[in-house]
């Protein structure tokens with residue numbers, strides 16, 4: 296057994312400015328290159344005149360409604376210095392990092408600010424905080440990296456007069472490593488980069504690299520069934536979870552004693568994806584893998600969406616995907632070329648035109664291996680399956696790898712310039728995938744097109760399965776300065792309606808507040824009732840994450 300401290304406190308979370316975009320205080324500001332501005336203007340009708348509220352234009356923070364007696368009681372559990380009620384501390388944890396969250400933090404619309412931030416140091420303190428809040432009728436919002444894009448950390452009060460954010464940043468330890476079984480126990484507040492650093496010292500990697508990697512935590516990944524960019528090689532986060540420890544108002548619950556079990560339904564899966572509504576994940580036993588020694592990324596181009604999807608389906612069925620296998624549709628390929636590419640775009644376009652490609656769909660493949668022979672064999676198998684694709688080679692693949700976490704910073708720059716920029720995701724079986732893509736694109740385009748505003752709706756596949764794949768949409772359109780929040784929420788509703796019956800309401804962003812009204816359509820009213828029964832058992836007072844995962848309960852006591 297070893298216990299290693301994680302990182303020092305995260306001052307970024309205390310910085311109100313840092314939460315009006317992705318970049319932290321001190322980061323170099325992201326900027327839009329001039330060629331990108333010209334493309335946006337021509338393609339969408341954008342003009343810089345639509346510049347919105349700048350970062351920092353924050354709404355006033357209401358006083359804390361947490362009764363002094365509860366504050367004192369929580370202080371006896373975690374230490375008074377870890378019950379924060381200052382405006383900046385509360386503002387730093389008011390909501391997640393969706394486009395609408397960022398708009399609200401820039402002054403457009405109501406901001407839900409918690410009454411206090413509580414920072415327990417270990418699983419025992421988490422349990423005692425939950426018991427105290429259940430007894431005193433205070434809502435509790437578990438908070439990892441705060442990167443939710445579906446309202447998962449919104450400071451909703453439910454039927455309570457006050458709500459606290461339970462920040463897990465002090466649960467930051469690597470508890471133990473079992474190299475023989477390839478398992479590691481880590482506390483839930485460990486951030487993804489820190490997990491890689493801690494595991495790297497033992498020669499292991501988790502292999503979980505979502506775009507929110509820099510900020511998100513292991514507990515957040517488990518609570519939302521997250522999926523990373525290398526899911527083709529390492530699986531979704533839930534595939535890595537061998538055991539969980541959950542603090543609930545009813546006590547501590549540990550699950551996962553063996554690699555497989557026939558002891559009834561797998562109750563771990565009631566915890567994974569429970570979004571803080573059933574309890575607080577305090578520790579995770581995670582499957583780890585030896586760190587790869589060699590990696591190689593390459594770009595390919597397929598002509599048209601149908602050819603692209605056929606290619607990634609074949610890679611999946613042939614078992615020759617790279618650890619990263621990511622296909623952009625023609626619109627996303629264009630966005631990538633135009634927002635980033637500059638002069639190189641013209642050169643690549645010329646090269647592709649000379650090879651007869653009319654609708655380029657960029658495919659990135661990243662292989663990982665322990666030996667050169669393994670890498671060669673993997674690459675050869677992929678390339679054999681990809682006959683018909685135009686190879687763009689390593690520079691394009693490595694450029695993607697280099698910029699793989701740059702998207703959120705680019706979003707900051709686009710937001711600063713008056714662009715509505717947001718993403719949504721879903722998944723479907725192969726036979727319905729193209730119909731789903733068309734339906735969502737149609738709905739978004741119809742809702743967002745006005746005189747003078749033409750949206751770009753771009754899509755990619757980055758998680759494939761034997762029976763289907765995910766679709767991830769990115770939307771760019773000039774912001775409506777009169778009603779920026781309504782502009783996006785109406786478009787999102789139209790997209791959600793289009794998804795019904797074809798795919799899932801969420802492949803990896805989770806339910807949160809935004810998708811809760813659509814849950815029954817997917818899992819049935821009986822499914823919702825089963826989840827409510829579990830919640831009643833684990834959280835009888837209903838203090839845990841009010842309004843998330845489950846739609847509002849009409850029968851709940853007021």
Ligand SMILES: Cc1cc2nc3c(=O)[nH]c(=O)nc-3n(C[C@H](O)[C@H](O)[C@H](O)COP(=O)(O)OP(=O)(O)OC[C@H]3O[C@@H](n4cnc5c(N)ncnc54)[C@H](O)[C@@H]3O)c2cc1C
Pocket residue numbers: 317391392393436437438439440441442443444446447448463483484504505506507510511512513514515516517518519520521522523524569570571572574575576577702703803804805807840843
């Ligand atoms: C720019 C950007 C890119 C993103 N890219 C991806 C991506 O590639 N793949 C992906 O899967 N997601 C992505 N996301 C979504 C988000 O990062 C994930 O949902 C992530 O899993 C959340 O982790 P977190 O630590 O930030 O959790 P938080 O946002 O803090 O919380 C998320 C939910 O889990 C609950 N929760 C958090 N910690 C715990 C805990 N210990 N116990 C119980 N409940 C808890 C919260 O109450 C909330 O409901 C992205 C988000 C952004 C802003």
